[in-house]
Amino acid sequence: MKGYAGKLLRVNLSNGKISKEEISDSMKRDFLGGRGFAVKLLWDEVRHADPLSEKNKLIFATGPLTGQSIPSSGKMVIASKSPLTGGYGDGNIGTMASVYLKKAGYDVVVVEGKSEKPCYLLIEDENVRIVEAFELWGKNTFEAQDLLEKKHGKNSGILLTGPAGENLIGFSTVMSQRGRAGGRPGMGAVMGSKRLKAIVIKGTGSIVNFDENKLQEMGKKGYAEIKGKSNYDFWMKQGTMQAFDWANENACLPTYNYREGVFELSKEMDGYVVEKLHAGRKGCPLCNMQCGHIIRDSSGQEAELDYENVGMLGPNIGLGNLPKVALLNRMADEWGLDTISLGSCIGFIMEASERGLIAEKIKWGDFEAAQKLIIEIGKGEGLGKLFSHGVKVAAETIGKGSQKWAMQVKGLEISAYNCHACPGMALAFGTSPIGAHHKEAWIIAWEIANDRFSYNKPKVEKLIEFQRIRGGFFESATVCRLPWVEVSFGVDWYPEYLEAITGERKSWEDIYRLGDRIYNLIRAFWIREVPSFGRKWDYPPDRWFEETQSGGKMKGIKVDREKYEQMLSWYYELRGWDQKGIPLKETLEGLGLRGVSQEMIGQVG
Numbered sequence: 235m236k237g238y239a240g241k242l243l244r245v246n247l248s249n250g251k252i253s254k255e256e257i258s259d260s261m262k263r264d265f266l267g268g269r270g271f272a273v274k275l276l277w278d279e280v281r282h283a284d285p286l287s288e289k290n291k292l293i294f295a296t297g298p299l300t301g302q303s304i305p306s307s308g309k310m311v312i313a314s315k316s317p318l319t320g321g322y323g324d325g326n327i328g329t330m331a332s333v334y335l336k337k338a339g340y341d342v343v344v345v346e347g348k349s350e351k352p353c354y355l356l357i358e359d360e361n362v363r364i365v366e367a368f369e370l371w372g373k374n375t376f377e378a379q380d381l382l383e384k385k386h387g388k389n390s391g392i393l394l395t396g397p398a399g400e401n402l403i404g405f406s407t408v409m410s411q412r413g414r415a416g417g418r419p420g421m422g423a424v425m426g427s428k429r430l431k432a433i434v435i436k437g438t439g440s441i442v443n444f445d446e447n448k449l450q451e452m453g454k455k456g457y458a459e460i461k462g463k464s465n466y467d468f469w470m471k472q473g474t475m476q477a478f479d480w481a482n483e484n485a486c487l488p489t490y491n492y493r494e495g496v497f498e499l500s501k502e503m504d505g506y507v508v509e510k511l512h513a514g515r516k517g518c519p520l521c522n523m524q525c526g527h528i529i530r531d532s533s534g535q536e537a538e539l540d541y542e543n544v545g546m547l548g549p550n551i552g553l554g555n556l557p558k559v560a561l562l563n564r565m566a567d568e569w570g571l572d573t574i575s576l577g578s579c580i581g582f583i584m585e586a587s588e589r590g591l592i593a594e595k596i597k598w599g600d601f602e603a604a605q606k607l608i609i610e611i612g613k614g615e616g617l618g619k620l621f622s623h624g625v626k627v628a629a630e631t632i633g634k635g636s637q638k639w640a641m642q643v644k645g646l647e648i649s650a651y652n653c654h655a656c657p658g659m660a661l662a663f664g665t666s667p668i669g670a671h672h673k674e675a676w677i678i679a680w681e682i683a684n685d686r687f688s689y690n691k692p693k694v695e696k697l698i699e700f701q702r703i704r705g706g707f708f709e710s711a712t713v714c715r716l717p718w719v720e721v722s723f724g725v726d727w728y729p730e731y732l733e734a735i736t737g738e739r740k741s742w743e744d745i746y747r748l749g750d751r752i753y754n755l756i757r758a759f760w761i762r763e764v765p766s767f768g769r770k771w772d773y774p775p776d777r778w779f780e781e782t783q784s785g786g787k788m789k790g791i792k793v794d795r796e797k798y799e800q801m802l803s804w805y806y807e808l809r810g811w812d813q814k815g816i817p818l819k820e821t822l823e824g825l826g827l828r829g830v831s832q833e834m835i836g837q838v839g
């Protein structure tokens with residue numbers, strides 16, 4: 235099939251074996267690329283492995299849309315069995331490494347085993363080598379990127395783990411290009427466990443598409459359509475920070491560890507402050523709506539901001555100063571720590587301190603203490619040791635009811651939306667297949683605009699529609715969802731692009747079916763790998779059911795537990811799962827997952 239490089243590169247770091255395999259057309263048709271390839275490979279090849287052992291595998295996967303001359307297509311998916319959650323984990327990252335990987339002739343890299351010594355993988359078209367990396371080990375992700383660029387040139391795609399990944403911190407990410415991050419559920423720790431500091435990719439080939447002329451023409455039209463959108467100029471000024479004011483006005487800004495949804499210092503740090511402090515913009519390759527906004531942090535260095543990291547390292551820890559938030563964000567990027575999980579851990583620590591559950595006295599908004607905590611967490615030392623596997627494990631250790639306000643689902647910390655008064659988004663977090671993350675179904679904007687307080691079946695249907703498009707299609711294609719989500723770029727472009735690239739037409743029905751196949755396989759992976767997995771894993775924390783915000787326009791409102799149960803039951807029914815959340819045999823077989831259903835005899839509903 236056209237549009238793919240066609241090969242999977244397999245590297246075993248235990249024995250140094252490097253091999254190249256053809257990717258079959260059936261794999262391309264049934265799983266498309268990116269997340270689809272990743273979950274299929276993990277299902278087939280990783281069984282009951284300790285995530286930080288040599289038995290686990292780390293997948294870097296592009297899709298047919300990756301690296302093409304179409305909007306925002308510089309993405310790849312990084313996936314593995316997660317050391318943070320124990321289940322399926324992945325994340326997308328926009329990086330030149332995705333573009334160069336396909337140019338080098340590979341759609342996917344599978345890293346297996348564990349190197350004895352620190353190393354990096356060097357891919358230069360067909361030449362692939364494992365190189366010793368003693369001089370890189372211990373370096374932060376900015377320093378290591380500089381050293382590798384010096385050695386291999388700036389025209390290299392570089393993926394890195396930071397010191398946090400080397401120290402096996404559960405929410406360490408994979409970083410690239412001084413600020414691009416991906417793989418929230420500990421993909422950086424899996425790299426660290428394999429002693430793989432980096433992957434450096436140089437590719438000079440090109441991808442053969444089915445109809446290159448048509449693709450070029452449609453790509454140009456797509457870029458022009460994005461530029462012509464009515465909110466394009468505003469987006470370019472604020473990027474995802476345009477959501478900050480909106481979230482505060484709608485009482486869903488994560489504030490004081492999600493106790494509140496409105497932050498009294500929001501005007502000190504919203505999108506308009508970003509505009510005033512603007513010092514540049516950064517983003518992923520092939521994107522004409524780059525969303526990384528650069529300001530000078532409180533130490534005078536450049537730092538990149540987006541809504542999620544400002545929400546979590548600002549209001550969620552009670553800090554209302556944007557340059558200080560930018561510095562914390564830069565530190566997280568240097569260490570290779572996920573900013574959402576980090577902000578959640580720091581917010582939890584501040585609340586635990588206020589309640590007297592830990593000995594340390596750390597007040598809300600304490601900037602110096604937050605810096606110290608980032609270093610301790612990155613090293614896994616001091617208080618950081620307790621939080622090196624996230625708030626779920628820390629709360630289980632601390633006990634005393636703190637699990638109720640450990641803001642996570644399935645072990646992954648919740649992204650920057652407070653859901654006391656957004657039941658649909660609470661369900662989106664509850665059912666997200668990697669743990670609580672907004673990338674699967676950002677239903678909150680639709681919910682607030684259309685139907686905020688109801689708990690009905692159409693809302694659940696809408697949630698599944700978002701999951702199919704965002705978590706199924708975009709993550710596998712592999713392309714950024716933000717043109718569609720943020721400036722209303724026509725979603726119908728994508729099947730057109732896919733057809734010009736591969737030569738095969740996929741209807742939306744086919745695309746939804748693909749999304750369902752991927753979601754069901756991810757679900758099956760969780761069930762196989764996590765013995766206690768089931769319905770109880772699909773709930774947000776008790777804080778949203780039992781407490782209410784103390785002020786603002788959503789004061790007094792909380793998620794109704796019984797009604798949440800009803801929505802979750804509808805969700806299972808619509809997905810073709812039983813009421814324990816286990817896929818039915820006919821659901822799996824109807825999606826062409828017969829082998830999966832057979833392997834799971836006794837577990838499938």
Ligand code: SF4
Pocket residue numbers: 306307308328516517518521522523524525526714715716717
């Ligand atoms: S919109 Fe942002 S995340 Fe998406 S491709 Fe562009 S820069 Fe990357």
